[in-house]
Amino acid sequence: QVQLVESGGGLVQAVGSLRLSCAASVRTFSTYAMAWFRQAPGTEREFVAAISWIVGSTYYADSVKGRFTVSRDDTKNTVYLQMNSLKPEDTAVYYCAARAGAPSQLGGAYDYWGQGTQVTVSS
Secondary structure, three states: OOEEEEEOOEEEEOOOOEEEEEEEEOOOHHHEEEEEEEEOOOOOOEEEEEEOOOOOOEEEOOOOOOOEEEEEEOOOOEEEEEEOOOOHHHOEEEEEEEEEOOOOOOHHHOOEEOOOEEEEEEO
């Protein structure tokens, strides 16, 4: 069983920055692909970013490319999402997810999810 706990959300003004963290309680964290998804009120959950294990290849949604950076520290069992140049449309609950295998942009491919952290960007 993998438990994921997100932190770092909050209220920020447009063009500001936030860094989200997701701590995993699993000994084999380095063998999991990790991803971030988000869901705004009245919308479906959408893929934001993902990072593979070992090589650390990264993948981004077009809407965040160039502004967000996903990274991982396997010594701390933690994945991060650095969010810069935030826009009001980035407002959502952000979830981290884990799966054993290659990263995917499909939420259904992930086996474990955190409880989410709210990010609100004011204009």
